[in-house]
Amino acid sequence: MVKSLDKKDEDWPDHVGWRLSQANSAWRAAFVEAMRAAGHGWMTDARASLLGHVGRRGTPQSVLIERMGISKQAVQQLIDGLEGEGVLRRMSDPRDKRARIVAHTQKGRSALQEANRIKLELEERYRNLLGPEGLAALKSALAALASSANDDIRGDREG
């Protein structure tokens, strides 16, 4: 059997949070699996979310830190790993000798292309499942929730 969900269990989670979590891990798993199948065996969730913020012409490490919302050390470690894999490289910023610009290597650029392709495919698959309006509605609902949380939770880091 696939799972024994059909049994009349005493309780099974059913709130938005749980569904959000399920859908999120489904997407992540699908993405990482597809990347790995495409030969990018070094891909993981955390690395994907970092890579998603590195622009084509490189991005300052400080900007990555700001965008990702995790500690600078965590970001650094992620970059270290990706640098070790030959996906990213660090360049120095001519205008600020402290700063480092993180950019894709050749390998990184091809991974980026692959990643974009896969994201489009997944988006397409979701569009087929939900219909174009359904997908659009989903995305706008998700955006609304995320931004409301930002407003509401206050006490962000750097506050």
Added chain:
Amino acid sequence: MVKSLDKKDEDWPDHVGWRLSQANSAWRAAFVEAMRAAGHGWMTDARASLLGHVGRRGTPQSVLIERMGISKQAVQQLIDGLEGEGVLRRMSDPRDKRARIVAHTQKGRSALQEANRIKLELEERYRNLLGPEGLAALKSALAALASSANDDIRGDREG
């Protein structure tokens, strides 16, 4: 400053996966923060997802493993931690001397109540943001995505 998202950046993630991830972490952060504010300082994401599967009258460890979709050792470690916090306790199953029933302690029951209250509050907040139909549509869309992934990714454990 709160964040500098408004700048016209070269690229900023915008696919479903990213929004899913944002909304998901918003929910998780809100839940955990509310629990901690309510005095349950031991709460974490992973613990919350385990506790969501422990029924009021106790649940066999093997069932938790099956439901959570992670390794039995991971589940065990989570239970160990919660047992150490005095939230859960393990009882032996009279009908199977190998098995262990995981149940809430007194402290666990009060946390459970609090958690349910918070989940309802969050759901309510989301309902206000999206409207009743919007929330319902969101939930059903999420469910569709999660179950389609299950079909597609196959190779579940327990095969």
Added chain:
DNA sequence: CCTTATTCGTCAAGATACTTGACTATATAA
């Protein structure tokens, strides 16, 4: 009853993704 396999749980060790604290080098402000 007596093997043999299966299932339930534990112990141990290791990987990944984070955290905080301490510190260097550079830049900026007073």
Added chain:
DNA sequence: TTATATAGTCAAGTATCTTGACGAATAAGG
């Protein structure tokens, strides 16, 4: 110049997960 803030690194520790190996109880087959 001196103080302070910012960019990044190094080191150590925590949380969550993994695989492998194992003991103990149950189930299946003779």
